[in-house]
Amino acid sequence: MTGEDMRDFARRFMAAIQAGDAETLRGLYHPDATIWHNTDGIEQSVEQNLRLMAWMQRTLPDRTYRVQRVEALPDGFVQQHALEATLPNGQPWRLDACAIVRVTDGRVTRLDEYLDSGQANQLSAALAGQGRP
Numbered sequence: 001m002t003g004e005d006m007r008d009f010a011r012r013f014m015a016a017i018q019a020g021d022a023e024t025l026r027g028l029y030h031p032d033a034t035i036w037h038n039t040d041g042i043e044q045s046v047e048q049n050l051r052l053m054a055w056m057q058r059t060l061p062d063r064t065y066r067v068q069r070v071e072a073l074p075d076g077f078v079q080q081h082a083l084e085a086t087l088p089n090g091q092p093w094r095l096d097a098c099a100i101v102r103v104t105d106g107r108v109t110r111l112d113e114y115l116d117s118g119q120a121n122q123l124s125a126a127l128a129g130q131g132r133p
Contacts, residue, residue: 003072020057060085
């Protein structure tokens with residue numbers, strides 16, 4: 001893929017996340033892809049990640065992903081973004097993140113996402129007792 005192809009792929013990937021389009025995302029992920037977040041150190045499968053995204057869509061229905069920067073790499077892309085939403089208690093919330101995404105043959109094979117742990121903890125505290133996949 002050229003750099004522009006990779007940036008286009010990144011836009012389609014984020015559009016599917018924003019829309020909560022699990023089927024498109026499933027097609028953009030390699031079936032054996034691994035998704036990792038620095039806040040828990042756990043590697044997720046594609047299906048686990050899609051369940052988490054469905055939960056986020058239900059829990060934060062007004063969420064908006066604001067992409068601030070995308071840099072194409074020879075084997076993927078790096079993206080800086082922020083997730084903005086209103087918590088169930090009515091408070092505005094923001095989560096700053098950086099993702100390193102490896103793409104092979106037009107599909108995501110690995111995604112390492114670095115989240116601001118303080119902001120992630122705000123979400124956890126606001127949702128304590130509401131359950132998470």
